[in-house]
Structures are given as C-alpha cells and as structure tokens.
Amino acid sequence: MEERESNQAIRPPTASKNILQWLKENLFNTWYNTLLTFLAAGFLYVVLTGILTWAFTEANWGVIPANLQIFLVGAYPRAEIWRIWVVIYTLSVLAGLSAGIWGGLALRLALVIGSLGGGIGIIVAFFPIVPWNRLGLLAGVVLLIGSLFWSRRSKGLRPWVLGGWLLSFPWTMIWLHGFGGLATVFTSSWGGLLLTLILAAVGIVVSFPLGVLLALGRRSSLPTIKWASTAYIETVRGVPLVTILFMAQIMVPIFLPDFRIDKILRAMLGITLFSAAYMAENVRGGLQAIPRGQYEAAHALGLNYPLMMLLIILPQALRSVIPAIVGQFISLFKDTSLVAVIGLLDLLGIAKTVIANPDWLGLQAEVYLFAAVVYFVFSYSMSYISQKIEEALGVA
Amino acid sequence: MRRFWFSIFVFVIAISLILPSLASGQESVLDRVKARERLVCGVHGGLPGFSFLNQDGTWSGFDVDYCRAIAAAIFGDPDKVEFVPLKAPERFPALQTGEIDVLIRNTTWTLTRDTQVGADFAPPTFYDGQGFMLRKDLGVTSIEELSGASICVTAGSTTELNLADTMRALGVDFNPVVFEEIDTVYNSYEQGRCDVVTSDKSQLAARRKVFKEPDAHVILDVTISKEPLGPVTIHGDNRWNDVVSWVVYATFFAEEHGITQSNVSTFTSKNPEIERFLGKTGDMGGKLGLSKTWAHQVIATVGNYGEIFERNLAPIGLPRGTNKPWTQGGLLYAMPFR
Numbered sequence: 220m221e222e223r224e225s226n227q228a229i230r231p232p233t234a235s236k237n238i239l240q241w242l243k244e245n246l247f248n249t250w251y252n253t254l255l256t257f258l259a260a261g262f263l264y265v266v267l268t269g270i271l272t273w274a275f276t277e278a279n280w281g282v283i284p285a286n287l288q289i290f291l292v293g294a295y296p297r298a299e300i301w302r303i304w305v306v307i308y309t310l311s312v313l314a315g316l317s318a319g320i321w322g323g324l325a326l327r328l329a330l331v332i333g334s335l336g337g338g339i340g341i342i343v344a345f346f347p348i349v350p351w352n353r354l355g356l357l358a359g360v361v362l363l364i365g366s367l368f369w370s371r372r373s374k375g376l377r378p379w380v381l382g383g384w385l386l387s388f389p390w391t392m393i394w395l396h397g398f399g400g401l402a403t404v405f406t407s408s409w410g411g412l413l414l415t416l417i418l419a420a421v422g423i424v425v426s427f428p429l430g431v432l433l434a435l436g437r438r439s440s441l442p443t444i445k446w447a448s449t450a451y452i453e454t455v456r457g458v459p460l461v462t463i464l465f466m467a468q469i470m471v472p473i474f475l476p477d478f479r480i481d482k483i484l485r486a487m488l489g490i491t492l493f494s495a496a497y498m499a500e501n502v503r504g505g506l507q508a509i510p511r512g513q514y515e516a517a518h519a520l521g522l523n524y525p526l527m528m529l530l531i532i533l534p535q536a537l538r539s540v541i542p543a544i545v546g547q548f549i550s551l552f553k554d555t556s557l558v559a560v561i562g563l564l565d566l567l568g569i570a571k572t573v574i575a576n577p578d579w580l581g582l583q584a585e586v587y588l589f590a591a592v593v594y595f596v597f598s599y600s601m602s603y604i605s606q607k608i609e610e611a612l613g614v615a
Numbered sequence: 616m617r618r619f620w621f622s623i624f625v626f627v628i629a630i631s632l633i634l635p636s637l638a639s640g641q642e643s644v645l646d647r648v649k650a651r652e653r654l655v656c657g658v659h660g661g662l663p664g665f666s667f668l669n670q671d672g673t674w675s676g677f678d679v680d681y682c683r684a685i686a687a688a689i690f691g692d693p694d695k696v697e698f699v700p701l702k703a704p705e706r707f708p709a710l711q712t713g714e715i716d717v718l719i720r721n722t723t724w725t726l727t728r729d730t731q732v733g734a735d736f737a738p739p740t741f742y743d744g745q746g747f748m749l750r751k752d753l754g755v756t757s758i759e760e761l762s763g764a765s766i767c768v769t770a771g772s773t774t775e776l777n778l779a780d781t782m783r784a785l786g787v788d789f790n791p792v793v794f795e796e797i798d799t800v801y802n803s804y805e806q807g808r809c810d811v812v813t814s815d816k817s818q819l820a821a822r823r824k825v826f827k828e829p830d831a832h833v834i835l836d837v838t839i840s841k842e843p844l845g846p847v848t849i850h851g852d853n854r855w856n857d858v859v860s861w862v863v864y865a866t867f868f869a870e871e872h873g874i875t876q877s878n879v880s881t882f883t884s885k886n887p888e889i890e891r892f893l894g895k896t897g898d899m900g901g902k903l904g905l906s907k908t909w910a911h912q913v914i915a916t917v918g919n920y921g922e923i924f925e926r927n928l929a930p931i932g933l934p935r936g937t938n939k940p941w942t943q944g945g946l947l948y949a950m951p952f953r
Contacts (some may be wrong), residue, residue, distance in 0.1 A: 286670050
C-alpha cells in the first residue's frame with residue numbers, strides 16, 4: 220500500500236495517453252515484445268481469417284433456424300409446446316414478484332434474466348426464424364416487469380411467493396408431463412435446451428442443500444455421521460461422472476427390475492449426487508475459514524446447533540465461497556451434456572441427431588458451434604449473476 | 616442392536632423387491648404392449664437414414680418405420696410408439712430389463728448375441744457389409760491392389776478387426792490410420808490423409824453423398840464382412856418374437872406381390888395366400904394374437920419393404936444391393952403365409 224502511493228507520487232497520471240503511445244508502451248517497448256506482438260498478430264490473422272472465411276462463405280447456417288424447435292425442446296410434440304410457455308410465464312411472474320417484493324438482490328437477478336430474455340426475444344421477433352410464437356419470449360419479459368411493478372414493496376405477498384417457488388418444480392413437471400385431459404408427453408420426448416435446463420436446475424437446487432448437509436456432516440463430532448459423509452464424498456469424488464451416469468442407466472434397472480425409475484430421473488439423480496460431493500467440499504472450505512470465536516460466541520448466546528449454523532456460521536461461510544460454488548454450478552450446467560452418452564437428447568444429443576438428418580449431413584461444425592454458443596451464453600450469464608451476488612453481499 | 620435390526624430391514628426390502636421379479640416372468644411383451652397401448656422402441660437416434668429427429672420433432676428413418684410397422688400391426692395406429700434413443704452399451708440391458716419392448720438399432724445378428732446377452736433376433740431387415748471407398752482416379756478395383764495403401768478406420772470397432780483379418784488372409788500390407796470419431800475418419804479421408812476409408816457400405820454411401828465431389832469417389836464392389844441388421848426381442852419370449860418377425864415378413868411379402876401403401880385397400884387377387892395375407896380369408900392375425908387385418912394395417916400405414924427403403928435409404932444414396940426380394944436375386948424371403 221505504502222509503496223504504491225509513493226509510486227503514484229513519482230509518476231504523473233497517464234490518463235491522456237493516446238493510442239499510439241499506448242501501443243508503444245505496451246506492445247513494442249522492447250525488441251522481444253515487438254517480436255511477440257508480431258507473432259501473436261500473425262497467428263491471430265491466420266486463425267481469424269480462416270474462421271471468418273468459413274463462417275461467411277462456406278458454412279451452411281440454414282441448419283440452425285430449420286432445426287431450432289428440436290434444439291430448444293427436442294421431440295416435444297409441436298401441438299403441446301404451449302405448455303412450455305405456461306411454465307416460462309409462471310416462472311417469469313414468480314421472478315417478477317420476488318424482485319418487486321424483496322428488491323435488492325432479487326431485483327438485480329430479475330433484471331439480468333429479464334434483459335437476457337428481452338435480448339433474445341428481440342432477436343427472435345425481428346428475425347422470422349422461429350416457426351411458432353415469435354413474440355412469446357417478449358411477452359414473458361412483459362409479464363416479469365408487470366408483476367415486478369404490481370407487487371412493489373407489498374410484503375404481505377412474501378409467504379405466497381415463497382410457496383410459489385417451492386411448488387414451481389412440481390408445477391413445471393405436471394405441465395410438461397401432462398395431467399387430466401392433457402395429452403401425456405413421455406420424458407423420452409423431452410429434449411434439447413429444455414432438458415439441459417431441467418437437469419441443470421434440478422442438479423443445482425437439490426445438490427446445494429445436500430452439499431451443505433454433507434459438509435456439516437463431515438465436520439460433525441458424531442463418528443457415524445462423520446465417517447458416512449466422508450466416505451460418500453471421497454467415493455463420489457473418486458469416480459468420473461460418466462461412470463455414475465452409466466451405473467444409473469445400466470446397473471440400476473438390473474438391480475431393481477420391478478421398480479422402474481424414469482430414465483431422466485436416473486440421470487438427474489446421478490448428476491445431483493455427483494455434484495453434491497463437490498459442493499460439500501466447497502462449503503467445507505468456507506466453514507474452515509470461520510474462526511473458532513464465532514462458534515464460541517454463538518454458544519455463549521445460548522444458540523443450539525441448528526440456529527448457530529443457520530444464523531451465524533453458514534451465512535459467513537457461504538459468502539466466502541460464492542465464486543467456488545458458482546464455478547461448481549457452471550461446471551454442473553456443462554456436465555449435463557454428458558447425458559448425451561447415455562442416449563438422452565439434451566442440447567448436445569440433439570446436435571448429434573440433427574447431423575444425422577440426411578438433409579443436413581456433414582454440417583457438424585455449424586451445429587456444434589451453435590451448441591457451444593448456447594452453452595456459453597448460459598454459463599456466462601451465471602458467472603455474471605454470481606458477480607452481482609458478490610457485489611450485493613459486499614464481498615467483491 | 617439397532618443396527619442389526621436395520622440390516623434385517625434392508626435385507627427384507629431387498630428380497631421383497633427381487634422375489635416378485637423372479638415369479639412374474641410368464642407374461643409376454645405382447646400383453647404388456649397391448650395393456651400399455653403403446654410400443655416402446657429402442658433406436659439409435661442419430662444414424663443417417665435409419666433413425667433421426669425431424670425438424671418438427673418427429674422421428675424418421677428406416678428403423679423408425681419398422682417400429683411404426685409393429686405398432687400398426689398391433690394397434691392399427693403407427694403413432695402409438697415411444698422412441699427411446701440408446702447408445703450401444705446400454706441397448707441389451709435396456710431390452711433385458713424391459714425398459715424397451717423391441718430394439719431396432721442396426722444391431723448385427725451374431726451367435727454370441729443370440730445366446731449370451733438375452734436377445735432373440737427377428738429376420739434381418741437390412742443386409743449390410745463392410746466395404747472400401749477410395750478416389751476414382753486411383754483406378755483400383757480390388758483389395759489385392761491396395762498394397763501399401765493407408766486406410767482410415769474407426770478405433771476399437773469390429774470394422775478395424777475385420778480389416779486386419781482380411782488383409783492378413785490376403786497377405787496385403789497396409790497402413791491403418793485409426794481415429795476415435797466417425798466424423799474425423801471421413802474428414803481425414805476427404806482431406807487426403809489416407810488413400811482408402813473402410814466401414815459398413817451403408818455408412819460409406821451416406822458419407823460419400825455429402826463429400827464436396829461425391830462422384831470422385833468409388834465404393835469397391837467387395838464386401839469383407841456380413842452385417843445382418845434386424846429387430847431384437849428379449850430372449851425366450853416366442854410369442855412376441857413371432858409378432859415382430861411376421862411384421863417384417865409382411866413387408867417382404869407385400870413387395871414380392873406388388874402390394875403397396877396406395878393399392879393395398881383395393882388390391883384384389885385370386886391367390887389364396889394374398890387373401891389370407893390381407894385378412895379376407897382365414898385368421899392369420901388371430902394365430903399371432905393380432906387382429907385379422909394386421910398385415911393390411913402395416914402396409915396401409917408404412918408401406919412394403921421397397922417403399923420403406925425408397926423413403927429412407929435411397930435419399931442417402933444407398934443402392935438396393937442384396938436388399939431385394941429373392942424373386943429379383945436378393946436375400947429378402949418371406950416365409951409362407953399359411
């Protein structure tokens with residue numbers, strides 16, 4: 220700290236540097252930096268011209284809009300797609316209500332989600348590439364903003380919205396699967412981005428509390444709990460996710476012949492249980508950073524174990540490991556693509572079946588690049604949201 | 616003590632889950648399919664011409680049409696099918712555990728599979744075989760001329776083993792260029808990293824079609840392996856295997872006799888076998904546990920073998936080859952409908 224201040228005192232502020240000066244100082248200041256600059260520029264030129272020439276002259280991008288429906292929802296029947304909109308609108312309203320009632324972090328999250336949805340919605344609305352419901356996504360954003368303003372600071376709604384979030388998962392499943400007079404859509408028809416998001420959402424939401432419990436278990440003073448948690452964490456971390464998915468797909472039906480578990484449910488279980496072990500270690504790292512004094516102070520206040528953990532320890536521990544936890548969520552989101560190896564048609568699985576369509580044979584590059592962009596948009600959004608959470612909690 | 620009772624409890628639960636499955640092995644898959652009112656069909660899910668997802672989210676392909684044909688025979692409705700995409704390692708477990716009713720996923724009929732993995736085969740619907748593709752301007756017409764050539768092949772496949780066996784038997788030297796991914800194999804071949812590429816002929820034809828200059832490549836007129844591909848049912852369920860087999864025979868029979876999707880409803884013939892086939896006399900369907908007009912339903916909804924082939928495999932550039940009725944010198948031979 221001292222040193223930097225004295226440096227600043229010696230050197231004049233350099234705010235008025237123009238671009239030539241900047242180049243000279245940073246890229247061409249020594250002979251080897253000049254050489255490196257030219258090498259890097261040459262490399263970039265070769266790679267970029269190659270990619271851009273391919274993207275604008277050779278690539279056949281027609282495959283993406285033509286197959287957009289199956290990229291998004293897989294084999295979900297076209298006549299039933301309105302049910303997915305019901306789910307999206309429900310979640311939009313819930314997000315809007317939460318943002319309106321709680322403000323703060325919920326508001327920021329809703330704004331990120333809303334602008335993402337709005338951005339994609341505008342692209343979709345202006346480019347007539349989607350055969351169905353061009354304004355659907357924008358309507359969702361309008362619903363989100365509408366419910367946000369309608370519910371501003373109406374605290375009485377809090378328990379209702381919390382209940383709504385709890386029920387949102389069964390609600391989503393019921394609509395997607397069908398009930399009463401609605402046609403049943405079997406999970407074997409769920410696919411594309413829809414399946415990827417369901418797997419990731421379930422994995423994230425369930426593995427987090429599970430991971431916290433395992434982390435607490437591993438630090439518990441009760442030997443059975445401690446050893447069971449440690450054994451679970453170490454076993455799972457010692458096995459690749461693909462192995463667990465294959466186990467769930469092939470071994471479980473053999474062990475439980477009369478007890479059929481849905482294929483997607485098995486994948487969900489595999490991903491969740493796998494992720495929980497890593498989550499536990501992240502959380503344990505946070506727990507270790509809490510000084511003993513905090514525990515002793517909590518005991519001195521007369522708090523019992525659950526209250527001490529909930530009110531004193533976990534809030535501090537989790538705060539300090541947000542980047543690690545979000546990193547885990549992002550890798551979980553991308554790991555869902557491994558379900559393609561057990562025959563589920565998630566975004567990557569759909570990419571593989573699209574390039575098997577005789578109309579689009581040999582377009583691997585375009586299709587995989589599109590899948591990569593979709594994964595990037597979602598992963599980067601999650602990373603951005605985590606930065607916002609850190610800012611809001613004052614740990615950035 | 617508490618732990619002891621807990622282990623007893625777990626044991627009892629485990630036994631009660633396993634026992635009923637041992638006892639209830641008698642029901643035919645046919646009854647299960649009828650009760651469920653839907654056929655669950657295991658397919659590849661990403662094989663050009665055989666099974667893939669359409670732009671509108673429906674399934675298409677040669678294998679898919681056979682799934683639909685079976686559903687049409689049972690229910691008269693080709694859409695009462697649930698398609699389950701499967702990867703190679705999980706296809707037989709899925710069949711054994713009853714997760715799928717029938718497996719139609721370009722599966723080669725071999726002795727080991729017929730006896731060891733709990734599978735029974737229905738008649739092959741497609742006779743494939745390993746072949747070679749190379750540039751036309753090389754002027755090569757037989758494998759013996761491939762001495763010293765570099766040959767692209769997928770790693771760890773039977774394709775690789777067949778190639779090595781054949782070349783050793785012929786005493787021809789060659790350099791294998793091995794890749795993990797199918798796409799890489801063909802990209803490398805097209806970029807000239809190897810002189811020859813070897814795989815099943817159906818795959819060679821499909822890939823050649825998307826090369827920049829398809830006409831510059833030629834598939835040699837030799838086949839070094841037998842790959843009879845057909846539907847698979849669970850071992851020991853003869854009633855169900857009969858149904859699947861005769862649906863396949865029905866498509867062969869219809870082509871032999873010129874019965875097509877468009878003329879099946881008006882088709883008239885003095886031939887008593889055709890009358891039995893169409894359900895006008897006798898009760899062939901009843902013997903299979905199906906309705907009298909089951910074969911009529913199959914042909915009316917998916918067509919005969921030739922129509923299924925033309926719809927799915929002709930567009931990817933596959934010649935009929937040996938997949939022709941026996942009356943035209945092919946291998947498709949329907950057993951008598953009597």
